[in-house]
Amino acid sequence: MAPVQKTLAKNRKEHSLPSGAPGSSSLRMQLLDAVNRHICSSSRLSETVEQIVQTTQTALRAEASSVLLLDDSGSHLSFHVAEGAKASRLKHVTVGLDSGIAGWVATHKEPAIVNNVRADSRFTGEVDKSIGFVTRSVMCVPLVVHSSSIGVLEVLNKRDGSGFTEQDLECLEAVAATAAIAIENTRLQQKVEQGYKATMRSLAAAIDAKDPYTRGHSQRVVDYSVLAAVALGLSHNEVDVIEQAAILHDVGKIGIDDRILSKPDRLTTEERLIVQEHPIIGAAIVADIPFLADARELLIHHHERLDGSGYPHRLAGDDIPLGARILAVADAFDTMVTDRPYRSALPVEQAVAELRRCSGSQFDERVVEAFLGGLQTRATV
Amino acid sequence: MAPVQKTLAKNRKEHSLPSGAPGSSSLRMQLLDAVNRHICSSSRLSETVEQIVQTTQTALRAEASSVLLLDDSGSHLSFHVAEGAKASRLKHVTVGLDSGIAGWVATHKEPAIVNNVRADSRFTGEVDKSIGFVTRSVMCVPLVVHSSSIGVLEVLNKRDGSGFTEQDLECLEAVAATAAIAIENTRLQQKVEQGYKATMRSLAAAIDAKDPYTRGHSQRVVDYSVLAAVALGLSHNEVDVIEQAAILHDVGKIGIDDRILSKPDRLTTEERLIVQEHPIIGAAIVADIPFLADARELLIHHHERLDGSGYPHRLAGDDIPLGARILAVADAFDTMVTDRPYRSALPVEQAVAELRRCSGSQFDERVVEAFLGGLQTRATV
Numbered sequence: 001m002a003p004v005q006k007t008l009a010k011n012r013k014e015h016s017l018p019s020g021a022p023g024s025s026s027l028r029m030q031l032l033d034a035v036n037r038h039i040c041s042s043s044r045l046s047e048t049v050e051q052i053v054q055t056t057q058t059a060l061r062a063e064a065s066s067v068l069l070l071d072d073s074g075s076h077l078s079f080h081v082a083e084g085a086k087a088s089r090l091k092h093v094t095v096g097l098d099s100g101i102a103g104w105v106a107t108h109k110e111p112a113i114v115n116n117v118r119a120d121s122r123f124t125g126e127v128d129k130s131i132g133f134v135t136r137s138v139m140c141v142p143l144v145v146h147s148s149s150i151g152v153l154e155v156l157n158k159r160d161g162s163g164f165t166e167q168d169l170e171c172l173e174a175v176a177a178t179a180a181i182a183i184e185n186t187r188l189q190q191k192v193e194q195g196y197k198a199t200m201r202s203l204a205a206a207i208d209a210k211d212p213y214t215r216g217h218s219q220r221v222v223d224y225s226v227l228a229a230v231a232l233g234l235s236h237n238e239v240d241v242i243e244q245a246a247i248l249h250d251v252g253k254i255g256i257d258d259r260i261l262s263k264p265d266r267l268t269t270e271e272r273l274i275v276q277e278h279p280i281i282g283a284a285i286v287a288d289i290p291f292l293a294d295a296r297e298l299l300i301h302h303h304e305r306l307d308g309s310g311y312p313h314r315l316a317g318d319d320i321p322l323g324a325r326i327l328a329v330a331d332a333f334d335t336m337v338t339d340r341p342y343r344s345a346l347p348v349e350q351a352v353a354e355l356r357r358c359s360g361s362q363f364d365e366r367v368v369e370a371f372l373g374g375l376q377t378r379a380t381v
Numbered sequence: 382m383a384p385v386q387k388t389l390a391k392n393r394k395e396h397s398l399p400s401g402a403p404g405s406s407s408l409r410m411q412l413l414d415a416v417n418r419h420i421c422s423s424s425r426l427s428e429t430v431e432q433i434v435q436t437t438q439t440a441l442r443a444e445a446s447s448v449l450l451l452d453d454s455g456s457h458l459s460f461h462v463a464e465g466a467k468a469s470r471l472k473h474v475t476v477g478l479d480s481g482i483a484g485w486v487a488t489h490k491e492p493a494i495v496n497n498v499r500a501d502s503r504f505t506g507e508v509d510k511s512i513g514f515v516t517r518s519v520m521c522v523p524l525v526v527h528s529s530s531i532g533v534l535e536v537l538n539k540r541d542g543s544g545f546t547e548q549d550l551e552c553l554e555a556v557a558a559t560a561a562i563a564i565e566n567t568r569l570q571q572k573v574e575q576g577y578k579a580t581m582r583s584l585a586a587a588i589d590a591k592d593p594y595t596r597g598h599s600q601r602v603v604d605y606s607v608l609a610a611v612a613l614g615l616s617h618n619e620v621d622v623i624e625q626a627a628i629l630h631d632v633g634k635i636g637i638d639d640r641i642l643s644k645p646d647r648l649t650t651e652e653r654l655i656v657q658e659h660p661i662i663g664a665a666i667v668a669d670i671p672f673l674a675d676a677r678e679l680l681i682h683h684h685e686r687l688d689g690s691g692y693p694h695r696l697a698g699d700d701i702p703l704g705a706r707i708l709a710v711a712d713a714f715d716t717m718v719t720d721r722p723y724r725s726a727l728p729v730e731q732a733v734a735e736l737r738r739c740s741g742s743q744f745d746e747r748v749v750e751a752f753l754g755g756l757q758t759r760a761t762v
Contacts, residue, residue, distance in 0.1 A: 181562050188569035194671065195576035199583065201669040206587050209636030209662045255590030258639040281590050288582040290575065 031059045031171055049186070052179050053081045053153070060168050062155035064133070066090065067143070067179065068102050069151035077102055077151060080183075084156070089131040100124050101138050102152045109149050111141040111173060115163030139164035141172050143180035153179055196291050200244065203251055203285070210254045211261065217334055222246040224330035227378065228371035229323070242323045245298035249327055252282025252299075264341045276311045279303055302327040305362045325364040329355065329371050332363070412440045412552055430567070433560050434462045434534070441549050443536035445514070447471065448524070448560065449483050450532035458483055458532060461564075465537070470512040481505050482519050483533045490530050492522040492554060496544030520545035522553050524561035534560055577672050581625065584632055584666070591635045592642065598715055603627040605711035605752065608759065610704075612751035623704045626679035630708055633663025633680075645722045657692045660684055683708040686743045706745040710736065710752050713744070 049067060057065035064084025068077040075097055079090040097103045104122045105112050115137045117123040128135050133156075140154035153176045158164055207214050225246040229239045253261060256278055260271045267275065283300045286292045301315060301324035308316030310328075320328075336351035346354070352372060359368040430448060438446035445465025449458040456478055460471040478484045485503045486493050496518045498504040509516050514537075521535035534557045539545055588595050606627040610620045634642060637659055641652045648656065664681045667673045682696060682705035689697030691709075701709075717732035727735070733753060740749040 178559060178562070181559075181566060185562060185566050185569060188566060188573060191573050192569060192576060195573060195580070198670040199576070199580045202580065202666055203583065203587070205666045205668070206584070206632070206635050209633065209666055210591075251587070252590065254587050254635055285583055285586045285590055287586070289579040 031055065031175065048182050049179060050081050050083075052175060052182070054083050056153070056172065056175050057083050057155055060139075060155050060164070060171060061159045062139075063157035063159055065153075065155040067151060067153050067183070068095070068106075069143075069183065070097070070106065070149065077106060080151070086131045086133045090127070093127055093130060095127060100126065101140050102154060105140045105142050105152045105154075106149045109142045109144060111169055112138070113164050113166070113169055114138045114140075136161075137163055139169060139172055141169070141176045143176055143183065145180045145184040150180060150183065199289060199291075200247060204247055206254060207248075207251055211258075214250050214253055217338070218247050218250060220334045220338075221249060221327065221330045224333055224371065224375075225323075225326050227374035228326045228329060228367055231370035231374040231377075232322075232326075232366070234322075238323065241294045242298065242326060244292060244295035245302070245323060246327060246330065248282065248286060248292070248295065249299050249302050249331065250278065250282070251285050252278035252280065254285070255281035262341050266342065276303070280312050297321055298323040298327055300324075302331060304328065306364055307361045309362075320364075322364075322367075325367050326371075329363050329367050332358075333371070412436065412556065429563050430560060431462050431464075433556060433563070435464050437534070437553065437556050438464050438536055441520075441536050441545070441552060442540045443520075443545075444538035444540055446534075446536045448532060448534050448564070449476070449487075450524075450564065451478070451487065451530065458487060461532070467512045467514045471508070474508060474511060476508060481507065482521050483535060486521045486523050486533045486535075487530045490523045490525060492550055493519070494545050494547070494550055495519045495521075517542075518544055520550060520553055522550070522557045524557055524564065526561045526565040531561060531564065580670060580673075581628060585628055587635060588629075588632055592639075595631050595634055598719070599628050599631060601715045601719075602630060602708065602711045605714055605756075606704075606707050608755035609707045609710060609748055609752035612755040612758075613703075613707075613747070615703075619704065622675045623679065623707060625673060625676035626683070626704060627708060627711065629663065629667060629673070629676065630680050630683050630712065631659065631663070632666050633659035633661065635666070636662035643722050647723070657684070661693050678702055679704040679708055681705075683712060685709065687745055688742045691743075701745075703745075703748075706748050707752075710744050710748050714752070 053065050053067055056062075062084075064082070064087065066082040066087070067080045069080045070076070071078055071094070076094045077097060078094040082088075082090040095102060097107055099122075101112055101114055101117075101120065101122045112122075114120045114123065117125075117135050117138055123135075123138075125135070127133070136157050138154055138156055140152050142149050143151045143153055153172065155164070155168075155172065204218070207218060222243055225242050226239055229242045234242070256275055260267065260274055263271070279300050279302060283296050286296050286299065298321055300312065301320050304310035304313065304315045304320045304324060305328070306317060306320070306325070308314050333351055333355060336346045336354060337348055339345045355363060355368050355372065359365045434446050434448055437443075443465075445463070445468065447463040447465075447468070448461045450461045451457070452459055452475070457475045458478060459473075459475040463469075463471040476483060478488055480503075482493055482495055482498070482501065482503045493503075495501045495504065498506075498516050498519055504516075504519075506516070508514070517538050519535055519537055521533050523530050524532045524534055534553065536545070536549075536553065585599070588599060603624055606623050607620055610623045615623070637656055641648065641655055644652070660681050660683060664677050667677050667680065679702055681693065682701050685691035685694065685696045685701045685705060686709070687698060687701070687706070689695050691701075714732055714736060717727045717735060718729055720726045736744060736749050736753065740746045
């Protein structure tokens, strides 16, 4: 490390909670430093917002503070974070955008300092009544992202009984700019995750529409695959990918003619080759979905066999991804123990014996033992 | 507006570009104010980052400044924004994470002030060589989100020939915290949009897997629907929703047995009732996808008829969403002018005559005229 680095690293430790000289520009810098540190260090942004609110309340010597956010309809503000006495009672409180100081600030996208709420016509006292708090003074600033108001940040009652100043307001506005973007960030992150889940549900619904049997089957293959994956000690992330692949492993059957899929007789060679296209078709269906890239690799190979006699790529041994080897065992087991158009279900003991018989040729031995061990543990619990 | 509001509104205008007293705490406050204002007011966050970089360079009296971001592989940094002489040449320049001052800062998540780059072993001069710039001094800070480094923000060459100070660094670090979260925000927003597109492509691929005819049909229905929607003067957003609904209008056919869909003979009453379930099945497939909520309403009703004799809900007149009335015309037209399993394509003139004949009973007259007008305009262009 170059000499200047040591000094810098040392200096950085000093940025912690502001000591609180209200209204001074040094306070403001310290407050912003603290806020910025929270943003850099916390891995969950909802926690960041809580920390921002708490830090601000302490620095501005207020009795209470809160963040209210506009709901989806855009007509109400609801408490997102609240600190101070009675804060816990605010959880389910909402206020109309057309009433109160918070509503005014959110609507007008202008800040407000009200040091005697009784003398301000915008103050309704409704929230006070509902939670048993007495507001004397309010300083409230809008949270603005992309020129739109998403809510407000407010502090209540200066601890020493004096009023909030314009210097306090400058502090609060600077914090609000950062808080707004942190909140927007959390929302976007949730939107990305909701998008993932929605896509999965939609594809599962498409499988279900094609063939309700396949859907029930997919759910059981998820169950068996996760059982084996956990027994093999795979990581949380690996288990997630296997779960996604298991839900979608037969999505490619959407592309296989119903006359073949539900044929009660033995398939011709030509028909069997058509059915064997389903992993490739499935991979094509999910090809453009970035978050399914890893699951797609397992989905393509869930009909490979350890000895290289499977399809579509005739992979053998460790060339088959472990997750795909797990899916193969789970898929085969569920197929054996349920009725199919061309035969009745096998008893569980017989299916277990069949897995063991094909262990080392069709199936990975470690996977078979992990799965059967997991199955037995569950049965005896 | 309460009296205090007027003062506040007036004060807020004063937060603009910092006047530039380097290293002073007032400079830092002004710089942060300017940065925060950019974030609140710009509707595109990529622009925000450009403005942040520009503002920072001016305030810190540097000759050049840039933001370098880690690429997806996490092994290289590439120039995202650059200001100053030669900046335009940096567009396609990338640097390895294992070399240079920027690489060191991104890897170690520690800032660096290097006031004589020739004396620093981390400096390689590679970028200078490739663009014809001469770096004398560098101040570089990491961009950190959720405890991970996403890149660096750097300023080069103090204009007056002096070096960067630790006070300058405090400024740059405060700006970096805000810039990092603004950049993360832009990325998340792109991820949400990519997720939308990926979901659409995946469902389109599922339709294609079921029946390649349907896919081609869906694309043409998009084309015809957009033609009619634009001719009717609908908004950009309304046209987008109609386009989504058009792509997906037959997704429910995934749930209809191939034996019925490709039957060359007339369908029995029972078979016809099964086919008529496809709008409901389609709506079920997209039900959990929030961004398709509006398109779903059109998809359900694309087989309603103006006189109330359609399906599934026998809606009539204006009770049928306008977008669904548009889909109905586009769908019927394409079905008539293409070969189907049960009959050959009609000539275009005959299909046009049929639309006109059923105008006012099956189809909305305004929609038919708008569509035919659009079709004619296109043919004569």
